[in-house]
Amino acid sequence: xxxxxxxxxxxxxxxxxxxxxxxxxxxxxxxxxxxxxxxxxxxxxxxxxxxxxxxxxxxxxxxxxxxxxxxxxxxxxxxxxxxxxxxxxxxxxxxxxxxxxxxxxxxxxxxxxxxxxxxxxxxxxxxxxxxxxxxxxxxxxxxxxxxxxxxxxxxxxxxxxxxxxxxxxxxxxxxxxxxxxxxxxxxxxxxxxxxxxxxxxxxxxxxxxxxxxxxxxxxxxxxxxxxxxxxxx
Numbered sequence: 589x590x591x592x593x594x595x596x597x598x599x600x601x602x603x604x605x606x607x608x609x610x611x612x613x614x615x616x617x618x619x620x621x622x623x624x625x626x627x628x629x630x631x632x633x634x635x636x637x638x639x640x641x642x643x644x645x646x647x648x649x650x651x652x653x654x655x656x657x658x659x660x661x662x663x664x665x666x667x668x669x670x671x672x673x674x675x676x677x678x679x680x681x682x683x684x685x686x687x688x689x690x691x692x693x694x695x696x697x698x699x700x701x702x703x704x705x706x707x708x709x710x711x712x713x714x715x716x717x718x719x720x721x722x723x724x725x726x727x728x729x730x731x732x733x734x735x736x737x738x739x740x741x742x743x744x745x746x747x748x749x750x751x752x753x754x755x756x757x758x759x760x761x762x763x764x765x766x767x768x769x770x771x772x773x774x775x776x777x778x779x780x781x782x783x784x785x786x787x788x789x790x791x792x793x794x795x796x797x798x799x800x801x802x803x804x805x806x807x808x809x810x811x812x813x814x815x816x817x818x819x820x821x
Contacts, residue, residue, distance in 0.1 A: 602672065642729040660792055661709065664799045668706030671803035675699025678810035682817060691813045698806055701736055730767055756807035762798030766791050 633640045648657055679695030682688050708714055714729040739754075741748055748756070769791040771777070780786035 667803045671806045672702035759801035766795035
């Protein structure tokens with residue numbers, strides 16, 4: 589038995605080693621940014637004396653918080669990430685077809701915007717970083733995001749109008765309600781049904797509906813653009 593399995597193991601090892609030159613560019617693309625990022629964190633520790641552990645710990649475990657802390661927010665981030673990943677991957681696949689460059693760039697641009705919004709939600713960029721440290725109003729940030737999305741819709745209007753764009757209409761409506769509450773309503777003044785905290789139910793609830801609808805639109809559109817190319821390949 590050992591004599592039969594040993595050549596197979598040696599063959600597997602040889603094949604693995606043979607793959608390394610081909611995989612080297614991909615491995616560098618993965619490892620170099622991560623290592624550079626860790627280097628930056630070490631620099632922040634040395635210069636600003638921020639404890640390194642704060643960059644690596646899991647907040648729920650560290651602060652002994654209930655597992656449901658940030659449940660809705662985290663789910664929204666997952667949806668942003670799903671939309672970004674599907675669009676960017678679909679765009680990369682479609683980019684290989686010279687006849688479908690417009691569709692490819694639509695998916696890439698939509699995926700990039702989704703990734704940007706995911707990072708904003710994940711790290712509270714528009715609240716903690718941009719407004720508190722860069723002193724740029726949230727209203728300006730929301731307006732900038734709106735301009736980017738509007739530019740996407742205008743630039744790729746033919747693709748949008750040929751898709752199931754009513755999902756986008758619903759998504760934008762949900763986002764508009766959420767942003768309006770965030771900008772113009774004070775938490776202590778917004779109570780619904782007598783005692784329920786309306787800010788969280790309306791602002792965060794409609795925001796989650798908007799993210800889910802945006803993600804559904806992009807995943808559906810990506811599938812509609814990529815699947816025909818796979819079938820004809």
